[in-house]
Amino acid sequence: MKMFVEPPGIYLHKEPVDFRKSINGLSVIVEEHMRLSAFSGALFVFCNRQRDKIKVLYWDQTGFCLWYKRLEKDTFKWPKQMRGEVLTLSERQWSWLLEGLDIERMKGHQPLQFSSTY
Template sequence: MKMFVEPPAIYLHKQPVDFRKSINGLSIIVEEQMKLTCFSGALFVFCNRQRDKLKVLYWDKTGFCLWYKRLEKDKFKWPKRMTGEVLTLTEREWQWLLEGLDIEKMQGHKPLEYSSVF
């Protein structure tokens, strides 16, 4: 089942956050620390210090939604070497992260653009 239908962007907050924060607290992080707008429809992804929980905040045009995932026996492979405090993920990288893959090590084929066959 797909939870999010083609979000315009997926932003990952690299630093762990206090998971007592809910919609209001996370939206303040988005606005003040990430310097982004909460009302864009984008997914804003947060992780706890132990890296076994995720929260995803997004606006669905009628209100805020907060999605939560807790791993029972593992940890998310949270990016450390990628530069910046806020990372922009592709939908593919987002799926890799949810599946437990290390997005810093995973690389697909680079897209090619051609204007003609010859």
């Protein structure tokens, strides 16, 4: 998925949320549970208990935006090994999550750092 904004960060909330919550309720979760600023411009990603829906909250300098996706047949592979309330994602991991891939199992080559060529 191409990003519709250039977010300074992408944060997943660990636990499922009540999807009756909208902008006000989700922004309270961001501020109180995730301990982040809802006005940062970052994407805050939430899922429902069945893991077939996600909501994304973000601030675009003029107001809050709320993006919603419902899967018709499958579920999102929500990370299970999260430490704490929040998981920070790269844009690549965010794309993987939207495509239905398990981001916990997607591992690339380990970066290497050398100080000399000999």
